[in-house]
Amino acid sequence: MxxxxxxxxxxxxxxxxxxxxxxxxxxxxxxxxxxxxxxxxxxxxxxxxxxxxxxxxxxxxxxxxxxxxxxxxxxxxxxxxxxxxxxxxxxxxxxxxxxxxxxxxxxxxxxxxxxxxxxxxxxxxxxxxxxxxxxxxxxxxxxxxxxxxxxxxxxxxxxxxxxxxxxxxxxxxxxxxxxxxxxxxxxxxxxxxxxxxxxxxxxxxxxxxxxxxxxxxxxxxxxxxxxxxxxxxxxxxxxxxxxxxxxxxxxxxxxxxxxxxxxxxxxxxxxxxxxxxxxxxxxxxxxxxxxxxxxxxxxxxxxxxxAEYEAEWNKLFAAYKAEYPELAAEFERTQKNERKADWEKAIPSFPTTKPVATRNAGQVVMNALEKTVPELFGGAADLTASTKTIFKDSPHFAADPTGRNVFFGVREFAMCAAVNGIAAHGGLVPFGSTFFVFSDYCKPALRIGAIMGVHSLFIYTHDSIAVGEDGPTHEPIEHLLALRALPFFTDFRPADANETAAAWRVALERNSPSFMALSRQDLPVLDPATIDTYAGVSKGGYVVKDVPNPEIVIIGTGAELWPALDGAKLLAESGIAARVVSLPSWKIFDEQPAEYRDSILLPGVPKVTIEAGATLGWWKYLVGGKGAVIGLDRFGASAPGGTVLKELGFTADNVAAHAKTLLGK
Known part of the structure; x- marks a missing residue:
C-alpha cells in the first residue's frame, strides 16, 4: 500500500x-x-x-x-x-x-x-x-x-x-x-x-x-x-x-x-x-x-x-464596448435576462374580423417580437410547420449559428432538456415546441426546468380533442392537469388570439418556466376595444362577460371559453343571468389575493366549468357552492374535430343544461 x-x-x-x-x-x-x-x-x-x-x-x-x-x-x-x-x-x-x-x-x-x-x-x-x-x-x-x-x-x-x-x-x-x-x-x-x-x-x-x-x-x-x-x-x-x-x-x-x-x-x-x-x-x-x-x-x-481570467475578460469587454457599444449593451441586457425598453409595444392586437387558431396567433406574435426580443431562440421537434414556431427572417441554426431557428428533430425529451440548458447558460430565452400530447415525452425535462426555475418556454399546439381525425393517440386529455401539478411551472391556455398575445407577454415578463397549450382550430377573437386580455391574463383569470346579480358563474379556458359564452346567451334567453370567466392560467390565478379570486368566482354562486381535459382538479374552483364540471374522464375519438367536441359534450347546449340543473330550472 x-x-x-x-x-x-x-x-x-x-x-x-x-x-x-x-x-x-x-x-x-x-x-x-x-x-x-x-x-x-x-x-x-x-x-x-x-x-x-x-x-x-x-x-x-x-x-x-x-x-x-x-x-x-x-x-x-x-x-x-x-x-x-x-x-x-x-x-x-x-x-x-x-x-x-x-x-x-x-x-x-x-x-x-x-x-x-x-x-x-x-x-x-x-x-x-x-x-x-x-x-x-x-x-x-x-x-x-x-x-x-x-x-x-x-x-x-x-x-x-x-x-x-x-x-x-x-x-x-x-x-x-x-x-x-x-x-x-x-x-x-x-x-x-x-x-x-x-x-x-x-x-x-x-x-x-x-x-x-x-x-x-x-x-x-x-x-x-x-x-x-x-x-x-x-x-x-x-x-x-x-x-x-x-x-x-x-x-x-x-x-x-x-x-x-x-x-x-x-x-x-x-x-x-x-x-x-x-x-x-x-x-x-x-x-x-x-x-x-x-x-x-x-x-x-x-x-x-x-480572478485573473475574469480580469482579462473584463479588459477585453471594455475594449469591445468602446468599439461596439450597441452590441455590448445588448449583451449586458440579455445576460441579466431583461427585455428592451418598450419591447411589448411590438405585440399585435388582433381584430374580431376573422377567427384565428391560437397556434397561428402565436406565430404572428413571435414574428412581431423577432427584432424587439432578439434573445428568443428555439424551434420544434420536427413540427415547425404545424406548431408555427419559426422566425421568418432568421436563418437555421444548423446552417448558420447566428440563426435563431433550431430544428430539433423528433427528439422531444432532448429538445426540452436542451432548452433548459440554454436557459441556464444565460443570454437567451429559449423555447421548444411540439404537439401537446407529446409533452408526455418531455415531462421529466419539464420537471427539472420547474425545479431549476429557469426561463424555459414550451409551446404546445393541438391542445385538445379538437385535433379530431388523428384520434385518441394524438388528443391530450390528462396533460393540462399533469403540467399544472408541477410547482413553479406556469400554465397558459389562451382562449383567443389576444389572450395568446398576452400570454407571450406575461411569459416573457415572468422570467420563469412556462408552457402554452394552443389550438389547432380557428377560434373567434375577443374584442380588444372592450376586453383587456393582458390585464386578465396577467392575473390568471378575469370576467369576460358580466351581468347584474349573476345566478351562475361559467368558467372556461382555451377554446371552451366560446361554448361558455354561447351557453350564457342561451341562459339569458331563459331569463337566467350568467357571468362568464376566462381562466387562462391556474398558476397565476392561484397567486392572486383571495379578495381578487373571490371577486371573480363569487363564492356561494353555483358554477359550471368547461375544459376539454381531465375533470380532476377543477373542483377547487367550485368554492362555496354547488357546481358541475364538464370535462373528459375518457379518451377522445377519431372524427372531424367539431364532431368529437359535440359528441363529447363541449357545446353551449350542454353548458346551459348543466346550469339549469344546478339552479333547478
Whole structure:
C-alpha cells in the first residue's frame, strides 16, 4: 500500500477522494464509488484545464462543468469547496441534511458553482448540449475579430446509466448534427452499474455509437493517468467541428475494499471500509475531514487564477464596448435576462374580423417580437410547420449559428432538456415546441426546468380533442392537469388570439418556466376595444362577460371559453343571468389575493366549468357552492374535430343544461 503521496497533484486528488468518502460516511448516505474513481478528472479540469472563477460563479465566459451522474454529488461539492467556491467545510459535513447547501443531487441556484440540476440520468448530458448550443449561437452573434467575448467550453462527466437512458441518445445525435465542437464529455467507463456488472444489461459498443453520431471519440485506458487525461482534453479542444467523448476506464470505489463492485456505488462505505480506504491513500484513519495544508493551498490557486481570467475578460469587454457599444449593451441586457425598453409595444392586437387558431396567433406574435426580443431562440421537434414556431427572417441554426431557428428533430425529451440548458447558460430565452400530447415525452425535462426555475418556454399546439381525425393517440386529455401539478411551472391556455398575445407577454415578463397549450382550430377573437386580455391574463383569470346579480358563474379556458359564452346567451334567453370567466392560467390565478379570486368566482354562486381535459382538479374552483364540471374522464375519438367536441359534450347546449340543473330550472 502506498504511503501518503508526496506529489502535490496526487495529494490534491487523494484529498478530494477522502473528503468525498468522509462526506458520504457522515451522512450515512450517498455514493462514494464515483468520487473515488473520477477525482483525477475533476482535479485536472478545475485546477488546470478549465477557465472558471470561484469568486464569481456566474461570470458569463466561464467554462461550464456538468456532473450528469448527479448521484456522485460528493465529487462536485468537494471539488467546488476545495477550489474556493462559496461552500464551507461545514456545508460538506451537512451533506444530504435539511437546509444544507449540499443536497443529495446537485441543484442549480442552490449550491455555488452548480450549473444545472442533475440526478435523473441523461438529463445533465442533454442540458449540456443546450449549454453548448447557447455558447455557439452567442459567439456567432456577438464575437468580432479580435474580440471573442464568448469563447468557452462545456465539460461534463457521465456514467453508464446516463448512456443507457434514451435521452442521451437523442441529445448525442443532436449534438453531432449541430457540430458542437466545444462540448467535451468524459464517460466514466467502469463496467459496473447499481445492479452489478454492465455485461448483464449493457453490452453495446458505446464508442462506435458516438462515432456514428458524428462525435470525436478518445480513450484513456487508466483513470489515474493524469498525462493521458490532459492530452485527451487538449486533443478534444483542437477539434472545433465535433463534440468529443473521452472514455476513461476507471475502477469504481478505487482504493476502497469494495473497489470494482456494485457495493460501493450507492451507500456509505462503513467505518471499517472507510478506515481501510484512508490507510490505502496514507491518510489518518481516525480523523475525519482531514485536509492537508499543501493540498488545500494547491487547490485554492484556482481563486487567484479565476480572478485573473475574469480580469482579462473584463479588459477585453471594455475594449469591445468602446468599439461596439450597441452590441455590448445588448449583451449586458440579455445576460441579466431583461427585455428592451418598450419591447411589448411590438405585440399585435388582433381584430374580431376573422377567427384565428391560437397556434397561428402565436406565430404572428413571435414574428412581431423577432427584432424587439432578439434573445428568443428555439424551434420544434420536427413540427415547425404545424406548431408555427419559426422566425421568418432568421436563418437555421444548423446552417448558420447566428440563426435563431433550431430544428430539433423528433427528439422531444432532448429538445426540452436542451432548452433548459440554454436557459441556464444565460443570454437567451429559449423555447421548444411540439404537439401537446407529446409533452408526455418531455415531462421529466419539464420537471427539472420547474425545479431549476429557469426561463424555459414550451409551446404546445393541438391542445385538445379538437385535433379530431388523428384520434385518441394524438388528443391530450390528462396533460393540462399533469403540467399544472408541477410547482413553479406556469400554465397558459389562451382562449383567443389576444389572450395568446398576452400570454407571450406575461411569459416573457415572468422570467420563469412556462408552457402554452394552443389550438389547432380557428377560434373567434375577443374584442380588444372592450376586453383587456393582458390585464386578465396577467392575473390568471378575469370576467369576460358580466351581468347584474349573476345566478351562475361559467368558467372556461382555451377554446371552451366560446361554448361558455354561447351557453350564457342561451341562459339569458331563459331569463337566467350568467357571468362568464376566462381562466387562462391556474398558476397565476392561484397567486392572486383571495379578495381578487373571490371577486371573480363569487363564492356561494353555483358554477359550471368547461375544459376539454381531465375533470380532476377543477373542483377547487367550485368554492362555496354547488357546481358541475364538464370535462373528459375518457379518451377522445377519431372524427372531424367539431364532431368529437359535440359528441363529447363541449357545446353551449350542454353548458346551459348543466346550469339549469344546478339552479333547478
Amino acid at each position: 502506498p504511503a501518503i503521496a508526496t506529489d502535490i497533484d496526487q495529494l490534491s486528488i487523494d484529498t478530494l477522494r477522502i473528503l468525498a468518502v468522509d462526506t458520504v460516511e457522515k451522512a450515512k448516505s450517498g455514493h462514494p464509488g464515483a468520487p473515488l474513481a473520477c477525482s483525477p478528472i475533476t482535479y485536472l479540469l478545475f485546477h488546470k484545464l478549465m477557465k472558471h472563477n470561484p469568486g464569481n460563479s456566474k461570470w458569463s465566459d466561464r467554462d461550464r462543468f456538468v456532473l450528469s451522474n448527479g448521484h456522485a454529488s460528493a465529487l462536485i461539492y468537494g471539488t467546488l469547496f476545495l477550489s474556493g467556491y462559496k461552500i464551507t467545510l461545514d456545508d460538506m459535513k451537512g451533506f444530504r441534511q435539511w437546509g444544507s447547501k449540499t443536497p443529495g443531487h446537485p441543484e442549480y441556484h442552490h449550491t455555488d458553482g452548480v450549473e444545472v440540476t442533475t440526478g435523473p440520468l441523461g438529463q445533465g448530458f442533454a442540458m449540456s448540449v443546450g449549454l453548448a448550443m447557447a455558447e455557439k449561437h452567442l459567439a456567432a452573434v456577438y464575437n468580432k475579430p479580435g474580440f471573442e467575448i464568448v469563447n468557452h467550453h462545456t465539460f461534463g462527466i457521465m456514467g453508464d446509466g446516463d448512456n443507457m437512458e434514451g435521452v442521451s441518445h437523442e441529445a448525442a445525435s443532436l449534438a453531432g448534427t449541430l457540430g458542437l465542437g466545444k462540448l467535451i464529455f468524459f464517460y466514466d467507463d467502469n463496467l459496473i452499474s447499481l445492479d452489478g456488472p454492465t455485461e448483464w444489461s449493457f453490452t453495446e459498443n458505446v464508442y462506435a455509437r458516438y462515432e456514428a453520431y458524428g462525435w470525436q471519440v478518445l480513450r484513456v485506458h487508466d483513470g489515474n493517468d493524469l498525462a493521458a487525461i490532459e492530452a485527451a482534453v487538449k486533443e478534444a479542444k483542437a477539434d472545433t467541428k465535433r463534440p468529443t467523448l473521452i472514455g476513461v476506464r476507471t475502477v469504481i470505489g478505487y482504493g476502497s475494499p469494495k473497489a470494482g463492485t456494485n457495493k460501493v456505488h450507492g451507500e456509505a462505505l462503513g467505518a471499517e471500509a472507510t478506515a481501510a480506504t484512508k490507510k490505502f491513500f496514507g491518510f489518518p484513519e481516525d480523523q475525519s475531514f482531514y485536509l492537508p495544508e499543501d493540498a488545500l493551498a494547491n487547490w485554492r490557486q484556482a481563486v487567484d487564477k479565476g
